[in-house]
Amino acid sequence: MSLNGKQVIVSAGPTYEDIDPARFIGNRSSGKMGFAIAAEAARRGAAVVLVAGPVHLPTPEGVTRIDVRSAAQMHEAVTSALPASIYIGAAAVADFTPQAFSSAKLKKKPGTETLTLELVRTRDILADVAAHPLRPKRVVGFAAETNDIEHYARGKLQAKRVDMICANRVGVTGSGFEADDNALHVFWTQGDATLGPAPKAEVAAVLLDLIDKELD
Numbered sequence: 039m040s041l042n043g044k045q046v047i048v049s050a051g052p053t054y055e056d057i058d059p060a061r062f063i064g065n066r067s068s069g070k071m072g073f074a075i076a077a078e079a080a081r082r083g084a085a086v087v088l089v090a091g092p093v094h095l096p097t098p099e100g101v102t103r104i105d106v107r108s109a110a111q112m113h114e115a116v117t118s119a120l121p122a123s124i125y126i127g128a129a130a131v132a133d134f135t136p137q138a139f140s141s142a143k144l145k146k147k148p149g150t151e152t153l154t155l156e157l158v159r160t161r162d163i164l165a166d167v168a169a170h171p172l173r174p175k176r177v178v179g180f181a182a183e184t185n186d187i188e189h190y191a192r193g194k195l196q197a198k199r200v201d202m203i204c205a206n207r208v209g210v211t212g213s214g215f216e217a218d219d220n221a222l223h224v225f226w227t228q229g230d231a232t233l234g235p236a237p238k239a240e241v242a243a244v245l246l247d248l249i250d251k252e253l254d
């Protein structure tokens with residue numbers, strides 16, 4: 039399937055939510071799946087904007103990369119990159135961020151054994167893109183589930199009003215965080231499909247075919 043003339047936005051990697059100048063809250067995401075999708079979309083002729091959280095990966099050929107750190111910065115970069123034909127939210131966005139950033143490093147208090155951090159919800163980039171006046175024709179999200187995969191994935195499909203949810207098949211050999219292979223269970227309103235386990239580049243190609251075939 040060719041993506042000539044199409045605009046594709048992909049978000050990838052983790053976000054880091056700063057607590058103080060020395061510490062942050064992050065999550066385990068290498069960004070490899072999102073980068074593989076961006077590379078494959080560019081190979082098919084799309085104009086690709088890749089919004090990347092803090093990752094150690096080279097920029098795929100022909101892709102415009104925007105580096106961000108926090109969920110708020112990712113939200114701003116993704117929505118500023120609209121309009122697009124397709125948005126694929128493959129980033130592991132932090133669901134919570136510290137209510138306040140401390141510009142001075144937090145110090146241990148003598149005699150105190152606990153520390154309480156006040157966290158607030160981040161804005162949901164995927165849901166906001168799906169509800170945006172410039173909504174891409176196709177909005178695709180990811181989900182990391184360990185149990186009741188179909189129940190939770192279909193719940194997200196409806197709640198976030200997206201066209202497709204790709205659930206990572208956690209526990210399948212070689213799939214998931216930091217691995218070079220991945221296995222997905224993909225859900226859309228009229229159906230579902232299992233992809234892999236296979237190298238992330240291969241999974242990206244099958245996923246783009248699926249978006250074209252099932253959602254067009």
Ligand code: CTP
Pocket residue numbers: 109127128129130131132133160161162163164165178179180181182183194
């Ligand atoms: N997402 C987002 N913005 C957020 C949080 C998540 O865009 N602030 C996107 C992710 O990029 C991914 C999808 O939403 O495409 C994941 O959905 P989410 O409900 O956050 O999944 P989980 O973090 O697994 O949520 P839960 O812990 O509720 O299962």
